[in-house]
Amino acid sequence: MSEKHENREPLPDRSRLGLQADCENCFGLCCVALPFAASIDFAIDKAAGVPCKNLESDFRCGVHNSLRKLGFRGCTVYDCFGAGQKTSQVTFGGRDWRQSPESAKQMFEVFPIMQQLHELLWYLTEALTLQPARPIHGELRLALEKTEGITRLDPDSLMEMDLSAHRADVNSLLLRTSEFVRAEALRRQESRPGRRKSYGRGADLIGANLRGADLRGANLRGAYLIAADLRGADLRGADLIGADFRDADISGADLSESIFLTQARLHAAKGDNGTKLPPSLTRPPHWTFCEA
Known part of the structure; x- marks a missing residue:
């Protein structure tokens, strides 16, 4: 559909x-x-200007299909x-x-x-x-x-x-x-008064429980949404420029009319085939896909 x-x-x-x-x-x-440093996102340290050990002579990544498995999640986002x-x-x-x-x-x-x-x-x-x-x-x-x-x-x-x-x-x-x-987005919403919360630029929402939240028209520019629970949330019309979606769960969330979202941020998040996306973006292969 x-x-x-x-x-x-x-x-x-x-x-x-x-x-x-x-x-x-x-x-x-x-x-x-x-450059990158050994962390949850990278398995090794590498200085700027130094080729990654996985870079092959034809400029291709030798472990491209196994990056997450080998500890190079940062490359995928x-x-x-x-x-x-x-x-x-x-x-x-x-x-x-x-x-x-x-x-x-x-x-x-x-x-x-x-x-x-x-x-x-x-x-x-x-x-x-x-x-x-x-x-x-x-x-x-x-x-x-x-x-x-x-x-x-x-x-x-x-x-x-x-x-x-x-x-x-x-x-x-x-x-x-x-x-x-x-x-x-705010003019179009039909939420009951008082249900919506207001967030400013760079809001600290790390690990926040926002499941099913009405975030239509929200200003989430630069928000820290690391590991936040956004399952089923409505983010239509929300500004997501610079938002940190690492390990955020957006399964079933509606981002179809959110703005300034990028493919890389989707790769950093968790989602499923129920997540609604803007037309220019696609579901990452590591997301969960459930049968209807």
């Missing part, structure tokens, strides 16, 4: 295909450029939003760091910058599908075009740009988008 997404429009001409990781056209940058192939094929023209070791250090420094830019592109692209935010679609398109232009700069220019200032400018637009969407 198809789901209705009344507050969303079809994706704009710039679809999200270029904002999805294409590992075949990347030089394993996330496996080299980024990371998303470069297509920054890997952009850095590899566009910024550095298809020259990999093994063949051109003189460019390796700069490539590894540019990649995290590109990842942040591509994440902004993901959110801006989504914002342009949200009908309640139509009053600022013009501003959102300009921000999208500017961000895309920045991603095509040469390596030196990318490293010299003021990324923090650009992120702040885009975030102000995303916040206005959120306000439009959440206001519409």
Whole structure:
């Protein structure tokens, strides 16, 4: 049965295909450029700029199908939003760091910058599908075009740009988008007065019992939802940008009209085939699938 997404429009001409990781056209940058420490998410320590021991000569992960089993859960919840192939094929023209070791250090420094830019592109692209935010679609398109232009700069220019200032400018637009969407969600809700709770940015909801909670239109930006029980919760119209879903149980929850949710956050959570998702996202393979 198809789901209705009344507050969303079809994706704009710039679809999200270029904002999805294409590992075949990347030089394993996330496996080299980024550091990680031995923890519940990673089985070993690795310094930035050092290739992971599981990275093969063709830039593929040798244990990709067993990452969670072998203690590399952190790899399964990371998303470069297509920054890997952009850095590899566009910024550095298809020259990999093994063949051109003189460019390796700069490539590894540019990649995290590109990842942040591509994440902004993901959110801006989504914002342009949200009908309640139509009053600022013009501003959102300009921000999208500017961000895309920045991603095509040469390596030196990318490293010299003021990324923090650009992120702040885009975030102000995303916040206005959120306000439009959440206001519409609150107008549409039919809950009894007094049943809903209000949460601010970065709310500490670690391990919280939110089973069946009415969270329509909630501001959960940057909320700590680690191991929270969100089974059957209604999160339509909720802003989930930056929310930490590690081990949160969203089985049966309705996130179909939530905004600024990413695939990586779904991979960090627990869910099932009863979890309703936005149209651009898919159920992770490790979720529980029960027969009807």
